[in-house]
Amino acid sequence: MQTVNIHEAKTHLSRLVEQAAEGESFIIAKAGKPLVKVVALNAPESGQQKRLGFMAGQIEVPDDFDRMGESEIARLFEGEA
16 A cells, blocks of 8 residues: 655645545555545445355355364363374
């Protein structure tokens, strides 16, 4: 992600806004310290993306999933090598 200082942002605001609108967000910094992040309005905020079911139909969970490696786990908890 591109970081620009305030002076550069003021000088190139139109270009930067156009890039952000196309999905290339950027950060405006003052004296090297990030202050704000500019993103397109239609872009989801981080942590807001719905990911539930994003791999539906691509993986299969076996019926014995909750028992897989049961003996190995028990052996490790009992301290056997």
